[in-house]
Amino acid sequence: MKIQFLGTGAAEGIPSFGCTCQRCQVARKEGGPNARQRASLLIEAAGHRILLDTPPEISALLNRAEVFDLSAVFLSHEHFDHIGGLVEFEYWNRVLPIFAGYDVLSKLRLTPRLEDQALLSGFHSHTRLCFGDLTVMPFKVVHHVPCYGFVFEEAGTRVLHFSDSGPELSNLHYHMLEKAAMAIFHTPTFEPYRSHISIRDVISLVQDCSLQRVVITHVNHNNLLHEELVERIAPQGITVAYDGLTLEV
Ligand SMILES: [Zn+2]
Ligand SMILES: [Zn+2]
Ligand SMILES: [Zn+2]
Secondary structure, three states, rough: EEEEEEEEEOOOOEOOOOOOOOOHHHHHOOHHOOOOOEOEEEEEOOEEEEEEEOOOOHHHHHHHHHOOOEEEEOOOOOOOHHHHHHHHHHHHHHEEEEEEEEHHHHHOOOOOOHHHHHHEEEOOOOEEEEEEOOEEEEEEEEOOEEEEEEEEEEOOOOEOOOOOOOOOOOOHHEEEEEEOOOEEEEOOOOOOOOOOHHHHHHHHHHHOOOOHHHEEEOOOOOOOOOOHHHHHHHHOEEEEOOOOOOEOO
16 A cells, blocks of 8 residues: 655645744755645555545645546545645545545535536445445544544555644544554644644654554644654654655555
């Protein structure tokens, strides 16, 4: 299974417009891994390509990654940084299946053309959706609006994506983590921040559970610069995603 991080920034992205903080200035001047578009992910397995979330810059992200076909789009929750680019898909040139939780679907604002073109489907937590040998299973996470994480599984290899999850993990989450080849967390900051799990929480998780591979994304401009982050948490066995990073499990 191939996992491509199209964008790895938190809600405002980095540089954040209107912000002159040191990290945004570095991102403007130097670009590279310090510049982060809003978070979106591409999963490739079993001959299918699944896009997870549609941030406002999604058309540029898909063009940059040279992605010209998608099996489906999954949406985690209603926040603008995750669905702000959904309406761009009215310009996608073929029918596209779009999946979201029933409690997320009702929050989506579609254009008439997208309504004609998209195959919108609701899901419940723990429904398995199959794309050949790739299964996608949504599960609920704690956030300040209804929000879903996803299990992607192919031939016994499991990747868990916690979307904008808070730090409150259930026994079921821990159980799913046990067999995961990779777990991906959205950590805007080092310290707790508005119902998102923090890097500090993820470090504790890695120490308490024997997780095989942990990746963080959805990084805020108040966080450390990329190299500083890598230096700080790579020794704990945590990978810091950057825009364009592709990993295989
Ligand atoms: Zn977010
Ligand atoms: Zn800033
Ligand atoms: Zn959110």
